[in-house]
Amino acid sequence: MALLEGRNLRKTYRLSRRNTVEALKGVEVSIEKGEMVAIMGPSGSGKSTLMHILGLLHTPDPNHGPAPELFLGGENMAALSDNERTKIRARRMGFVFQDFNLVPTLTAIENVMLACEYAGVRGKQAKQAAEEALGLVGLADRADHKPSELSGGEQQRVAVARALVNKPELILADEPTGNLDSDRSAEVLALLRQFNREYGQTIVLVTHDSEVGDSCDRVIRMRDGRIRDQGTRVGTPAMAAAVAVPA
Ligand SMILES: Nc1ncnc2c1ncn2[C@@H]1O[C@H](COP(=O)(O)OP(=O)(O)O)[C@@H](O)[C@H]1O
Ligand SMILES: [Mg+2]
Numbered sequence: 001m002a003l004l005e006g007r008n009l010r011k012t013y014r015l016s017r018r019n020t021v022e023a024l025k026g027v028e029v030s031i032e033k034g035e036m037v038a039i040m041g042p043s044g045s046g047k048s049t050l051m052h053i054l055g056l057l058h059t060p061d062p063n064h065g066p067a068p069e070l071f072l073g074g075e076n077m078a079a080l081s082d083n084e085r086t087k088i089r090a091r092r093m094g095f096v097f098q099d100f101n102l103v104p105t106l107t108a109i110e111n112v113m114l115a116c117e118y119a120g121v122r123g124k125q126a127k128q129a130a131e132e133a134l135g136l137v138g139l140a141d142r143a144d145h146k147p148s149e150l151s152g153g154e155q156q157r158v159a160v161a162r163a164l165v166n167k168p169e170l171i172l173a174d175e176p177t178g179n180l181d182s183d184r185s186a187e188v189l190a191l192l193r194q195f196n197r198e199y200g201q202t203i204v205l206v207t208h209d210s211e212v213g214d215s216c217d218r219v220i221r222m223r224d225g226r227i228r229d230q231g232t233r234v235g236t237p238a239m240a241a242a243v244a245v246p247a
Pocket of ligand 2: 049
């Protein structure tokens with residue numbers, strides 16, 4: 001079953017009155033539950049724009065040709081208010097970015113707990129969940145360190161802990177290993193793969209690294225605002241049954 005289904009996804013950025021960039025020119029994409037999918041393509045081909053739309057951070061253009069559709073677990077996201085989209089993002093999705101995006105003034109555990117708070121989990125329960133998530137990424141002993149006191153690889157593992165602390169169905173990662181050396185990249189990737197296998201989390205990640213792409217179940221290739229190859233899945237998607245979906 002598809003976890004994510006998008007059709008007619010278009011996005012045009014207006015740079016000035018006359019100058020626009022068509023970042024997405026009508027994309028159709030379907031991601032199965034439990035899949036770990038890589039999105040690859042040249043810089044500027046629309047990968048991040050697509051990730052932002054799939055992650056409900058941006059909305060597709062409503063008025064260029066056929067109406068855009070975006071379904072998450074069969075539910076139409078286009079019909080939701082901003083408020084509802086924010087809630088879904090906080091509870092059902094986790095994000096990992098190339099530049100980690102940690103709050104510099106907060107410790108590792110506070111950064112992770114912030115994601116709990118957004119999802120409506122607070123206090124002792126949040127602390128416990130954050131400790132557990134930091135344990136899963138091997139950083140239990142760094143909980144009280146600020147980002148500046150951690151290496152790049154460690155910071156990205158904190159970001160991974162933050163992405164998965166609410167046990168989301170979907171993890172979206174935009175070049176998560178783009179700022180890491182090859183050993184650190186392999187660690188972060190192994191973690192994502194582990195969560196995919198153990199908890200059936202669906203993972204969509206953007207990468208420039210063909211080795212990373214090869215380690216995924218499928219590679220979607222983009223060029224010039226379009227998907228030019230949906231890729232062929234190797235193996236079967238991980239079982240999604242183990243994921244706790246918050247009501
Ligand atoms: N906020 C923005 N404003 C204007 N143009 C943008 C914006 N974000 C992306 N673009 C443009 O849209 C195109 C696709 O960008 P992006 O989705 O970031 O590609 P990728 O992630 O594949 O490098 C590029 O030409 C980029 O310059
Ligand atoms: Mg990008």
